[in-house]
Amino acid sequence: xxxxxxxxxxxxxxxxxxxxxxxxxxxxxxxxxxxxxxxxxxxxxxxxxxxxxxxxxxxxxxxxxxxxxxxxxxxxxxxxxxxxxxxxxxxxxxxxxxxxxxxxxxxxxxxxxxxxxxxxxxxxxxxxxxxxxxxxxxxxxxxxxxxxxxxxxxxxxxxxxxxxxxxxxxxxxxxxxxxxxxxxxxxxxxxxxxxxxxxxxxxxxxxxxxxxxxxxxxxxxxxxxxxxxxxxxxxxxxxxxxxxxxxxxxxxxxxxxxxxxxxxxxxxxxxxxxxxxxxxxxxxxxxxxxxxxxxxxxxx
Amino acid sequence: xxxxxxxxxxxxxxxxxxxxxxxxxxxxxxxxxxxxxxxxxxxxxxxxxxxxxxxxxxxxxxxxxxxxxxxxxxxxxxxxxxxxxxxxxxxxxxxxxxxxxxxxxxxxxxxxxxxxxxxxxxxxxxxxxxxxxxxxxxxxxxxxxxxxxxxxxxxxxxxxxxxxxxxxxxxxxxxxxxxxxxxxxxxxxxxxxxxxxxxxxxxxxxxxxxxxxxxxxxxxxxxxxxxxxxxxxxxxxxxxxxxxxxxxxxxxxxxxxxxxxxxxxxxxxxxxxxxxxxxxxxxxxxxxxxxxxxxxxxxxxxxxxx
Ligand SMILES: Nc1ncnc2c1ncn2[C@@H]1O[C@H](COP(=O)(O)OP(=O)(O)O)[C@@H](O)[C@H]1O
Ligand SMILES: [Mg+2]
Numbered sequence: 122x123x124x125x126x127x128x129x130x131x132x133x134x135x136x137x138x139x140x141x142x143x144x145x146x147x148x149x150x151x152x153x154x155x156x157x158x159x160x161x162x163x164x165x166x167x168x169x170x171x172x173x174x175x176x177x178x179x180x181x182x183x184x185x186x187x188x189x190x191x192x193x194x195x196x197x198x199x200x201x202x203x204x205x206x207x208x209x210x211x212x213x214x215x216x217x218x219x220x221x222x223x224x225x226x227x228x229x230x231x232x233x234x235x236x237x238x239x240x241x242x243x244x245x246x247x248x249x250x251x252x253x254x255x256x257x258x259x260x261x262x263x264x265x266x267x268x269x270x271x272x273x274x275x276x277x278x279x280x281x282x283x284x285x286x287x288x289x290x291x292x293x294x295x296x297x298x299x300x301x302x303x304x305x306x307x308x309x310x311x312x313x314x315x316x317x318x319x320x321x322x323x324x325x326x327x328x329x330x331x332x333x334x335x336x337x338x339x340x341x342x343x344x345x346x347x348x349x350x351x352x353x354x355x356x357x358x359x360x361x362x363x364x365x366x367x368x369x370x371x372x373x374x375x376x377x378x379x380x381x382x383x384x385x386x387x388x389x390x391x392x393x394x395x396x397x398x399x400x401x402x403x404x405x406x407x408x409x410x411x412x413x414x415x416x417x418x419x420x421x
Numbered sequence: 422x423x424x425x426x427x428x429x430x431x432x433x434x435x436x437x438x439x440x441x442x443x444x445x446x447x448x449x450x451x452x453x454x455x456x457x458x459x460x461x462x463x464x465x466x467x468x469x470x471x472x473x474x475x476x477x478x479x480x481x482x483x484x485x486x487x488x489x490x491x492x493x494x495x496x497x498x499x500x501x502x503x504x505x506x507x508x509x510x511x512x513x514x515x516x517x518x519x520x521x522x523x524x525x526x527x528x529x530x531x532x533x534x535x536x537x538x539x540x541x542x543x544x545x546x547x548x549x550x551x552x553x554x555x556x557x558x559x560x561x562x563x564x565x566x567x568x569x570x571x572x573x574x575x576x577x578x579x580x581x582x583x584x585x586x587x588x589x590x591x592x593x594x595x596x597x598x599x600x601x602x603x604x605x606x607x608x609x610x611x612x613x614x615x616x617x618x619x620x621x622x623x624x625x626x627x628x629x630x631x632x633x634x635x636x637x638x639x640x641x642x643x644x645x646x647x648x649x650x651x652x653x654x655x656x657x658x659x660x661x662x663x664x665x666x667x668x669x670x671x672x673x674x675x676x677x678x679x680x681x682x683x684x685x686x687x688x689x690x691x692x693x694x695x696x697x698x699x700x701x702x703x704x705x706x707x708x709x710x711x712x713x714x715x716x717x718x719x720x721x722x723x724x725x726x727x
Contacts, residue, residue, distance in 0.1 A: 220540065243620075243621055246616060247618075247619030250618065251613075251617035253617075255610060257610035257613065259614065259629060269618065273615075273621070273624045274618070274619045325618055325619060
């Protein structure tokens with residue numbers, strides 16, 4: 122491991138993570154890994170330039186500019202309804218599936234405009250996967266859940282069993298499910314289901330994984346497992362996570378973007394990006410008053 | 422909680438004034454209402470039981486293999502040896518064909534409306550409204566359409582295929598509506614998961630949504646077909662009324678069906694015909710009950726799994 126502060130998740134430990142529980146208000150991460158681009162990886166994977174997102178006539182998000190670095194965990198935080206999920210979905214064109222949703226401005230992936238006419242959204246989603254708030258395994262076996270992505274995307278897989286095993290291992294789920302791969306995924310616990318969803322996403326070898334409040338439906342133990350997993354995955358993947366849990370953002374992310382909803386002259390509410398910086402800076406010395414108020418719990 | 426709020430008028434605050442719990446009263450309104458509900462249920466159920474009992478008792482003498490081994494007759498002298506075989510085979514032909522026509526079309530339409538159509542477009546909404554309306558059109562109207570358009574203009578005549586097409590049109594709205602409901606019951610999260618892995622719309626529909634919707638769809642399909650099975654009105658116009666003494670052997674055969682055969686038998690004055698009709702009614706009811714039980718069984722067996 123390149124980073125001494127990162128603890129390797131112990132995949133054999135099925136009961137609980139050995140990581141101590143966070144202090145009640147862990148605004149300053151004691152073991153802060155988050156010095157900007159920690160591993161000399163400052164290549165930009167995604168870039169948003171003046172992004173405005175609409176649902177029909179309603180503008181949900183206004184004027185967002187940010188860049189997302191390679192192999193970093195970027196957290197989007199802010200009060201509910203400020204457009205975090207909306208921004209996240211714009212990164213892999215999941216907004217296309219919502220009738221009336223429209224993205225204006227530029228979202229680029231390695232310099233390529235994601236919304237250019239000739240871009241195939243299917244291809245975008247293969248490279249930029251997504252994990253949802255509520256675990257949503259297919260009502261099929263564990264094995265088929267993972268094999269589904271490679272199958273539908275036409276990946277040439279010489280040995281599917283091996284691929285399934287690798288994905289399960291990578292998602293720290295193998296030891297718990299290796300004997301019941303042919304059983305229904307719906308029999309798993311919530312935390313296991315969510316790790317299965319991560320394994321399923323990994324199976325198509327995306328470069329970026331978007332996570333929309335992946336732990337909000339889970340108990341603390343399952344949450345800490347997913348957080349461990351995120352550290353581990355950030356070595357190979359770029360992760361963007363929406364979370365309403367500030368401690369979680371402080372614990373896991375390298376950079377944090379703080380969003381909030383602002384009321385404009387016409388009295389309409391729009392989500393805006395207020396501050397975006399290293400997680401350390403956001404949580405110890407935010408430049409904006411609103412950020413400080415939010416992270417200290419005085420508003421939101 | 423503000424500190425200045427008035428103290429709650431809690432009984433606990435002053436135990437001496439706490440009313441006792443043992444004040445059980447009879448509430449005549451409650452009892453009456455419940456009785457009224459039970460009475461209504463009883464009336465509905467009693468009618469059904471009486472109907473079945475009546476048919477069974479009346480047709481008892483004719484509930485034997487003759488019913489499906491013998492052909493119908495129009496002559497009172499031969500009715501003791503007659504059955505309704507051609508009506509049974511005719512029904513099987515017509516319903517089989519109806520299923521083959523209306524299920525693929527109905528399910529495909531439902532998939533289009535649920536998975537592909539943009540509901541914000543006026544033409545899709547118009548389509549939807551019309552399907553709802555079609556479901557309420559009296560079946561005799563479909564018979565008139567079938568007679569004029571399919572039997573005469575297209576020239577398919579009074580045949581099995583004409584009957585199947587008309588019955589398909591009749592139950593198509595039901596199939597579409599039931600299939601749409603089944604599709605809608607598949608959670609959005611399943612579709613999202615599939616799309617997020619890079620699946621196309623077709624792959625998502627075919628591999629995730631449809632399999633999950635099959636139980637609901639089959640329930641709807643069975644109920645729609647059992648409606649077609651009992652339908653007589655449109656077929657009266659479509660040439661099913663004559664006594665047919667042979668089984669259909671092609672799409673262009675003449676035919677009769679059980680409801681029509683029953684209608685024909687009932688018309689005759691002699692008691693022997695009435696008995697045979699009652700036996701045929703029992704047969705039809707058994708088939709309908711079997712189909713509906715199958716629908717319930719499927720529904721229970723594949724209860725929602727998420
Ligand atoms: N599918 C949708 N259709 C219309 N409005 C939506 C939709 N999804 C979200 N919104 C609106 O966009 C705004 C931002 O929502 P969202 O991105 O879900 O916020 P967050 O994830 O930060 O809680 C909210 O005002 C919400 O009502
Ligand atoms: Mg959200």
